[in-house]
Amino acid sequence: MSDHDKNDHSGQDRRGFLKCMAWAGTGAVFTVSGGIASSVSLGQAMAAPAKAGSFTFMQVSDSHVGFNKPANPDAAATYREAVGKILALPQKPDFIIHTGDITQLSKDQEFDDADQIIKAAGLQVFHVPGEHDMLDEGQGKAYLDRFGQGTKGAGWYSFDHKGVHFIALINVANLKPGGMGSLGADQIEWLEKDLAGRPSSQPIVVFAHIPLWTVYADWGWGTDDAAQALGYLKRFGSVTVLNGHIHQLTQKVEGNIVFHTARSTAFPQPVGGQGPSPGPLKVPTEQLHSMLGITTATFVRGSQPIALIDSTLAA
C-alpha cells in the first residue's frame, strides 16, 4: 500500500498517480488521476458512467466451479451469488472479464455449470484460462473449444471498447519446471505488434490469470517473462493490469501501470508466505463471504484513471 502514497503532494508529477481512497465498509475505492489527486466516493464512481463515453465493466475471477472442499463446500453457489451482485448493480456494466480458473478440474460438467451461472448476468463475458482450466487431456483444448474462437496461440486476443484497448494474455500454458507463469516468445511478439501504431494516449487494460508482476516468487505468484511484455506498455499513459490467481486483493503502481488482483468467488488464499502453502485458506463459515468478491472497473472519458472498486459477497 505504501506505493499508493509516494506521489502525494507532488503536484508537478505529470504522470498519473494513484491515491488510495477510504476503505468504506466492504467497498475499497481508489483511483488514478492525471495530475490531480481526486477523491472519488463509491457513489460518485458508480454514477460516473452516466457521462458520455464512460462505462463500467466487471472483473470476476477464480470461480473454481467444481471445488467442494471444506474451505467452500459449494463454489458454484458463491459464483452464483457473485453474479447476483452484478445483477444488483445500479448501473448495468458493459461486459464481464473473467480472469481464469473458471473450473476446478477442467471437466466438461464444470465448464457447463460455470457457463450457466455466468449467463444469468445477461452480459458478454471475456475469458482467459487459469491453470485449473488447462487440465483436460488436451491441456487447454477443452477451454479453447469453448472460448478460443478468434483467438491466437493458447487463446490470447485483444479488442477495443469505447476507445479503450483490452488485451487478454495467457500465462498458464507450457509452464517450465521451477518457473512461474509464462507468456512465451510467440505471445510477446504478438503483443508488440498488437500495440504498435496505437497512440500512447489510448487507455489500455491487460488481463491475465497469474499476476504480471512478482507478488511472491516462492509460491510462483508472478510471470517469468512479464518484464518484456510490460516494456511495450510503458509508453502508454494509462495501463490497468487485472489478474487473479492469488484469491486476494493486491495493488501496485509502477509508472503509469496500475496492477490489481481480484478476490476469488470460491475461496481465499493466505497472504504470500503467511502459511505453509498457497492452498485454500479455511476460515469460519461466517467469514467466508467477506473474503470473496468481485471488482467493478469504471472508465471515465477525459480522466485517465480506471477506477476499481472491490466489493465482497458479504455486503
Add this chain to the structure above:
Amino acid sequence: MFKTLKAGALALALLPGCALALEWSSAAVAQAAAPAGPTVKIDNFVFGPQAITVSVGTTVTWINQDDIPHTVVANDKSFKSKVLDTDEHFSFTFTKPGEYGYFCSLHPHMTGKVIVKAG
C-alpha cells in the same frame, strides 16, 4: 485466527526424525490401491521427499494429499500423470538408470527428482 489446511501435517513432516517414518507409513496406506514401493507425498505444494533414490525396476507412486489438484510431469516428458485430485495417485516404473527431474505443470515451482541407480 485463520487456519490453513494441512498446517498440522506440515509441522509433522518438518520434524527431521519423523520424515522417513511418514514416508513409509504413507506407502503402506497406499498399498490398497497403488503398487507397493516408495511413495512421494504431495503435501502443501511440496513433493516429499524432494529427491528419492531407487534402483532400476522400481515403481514410484505419487499421492496428492492437498485440497488442490497437482500433476507429476518429467522435465524431459518421459513420464506424465493426468491431473491428480485429492488422494489420487500416479505410479511410474523406472527401467533406466539416471536422474529424472520432474515438476507440477500447474504449479511449476513445485519440483522433485528421482535418482535411479543401476542394479
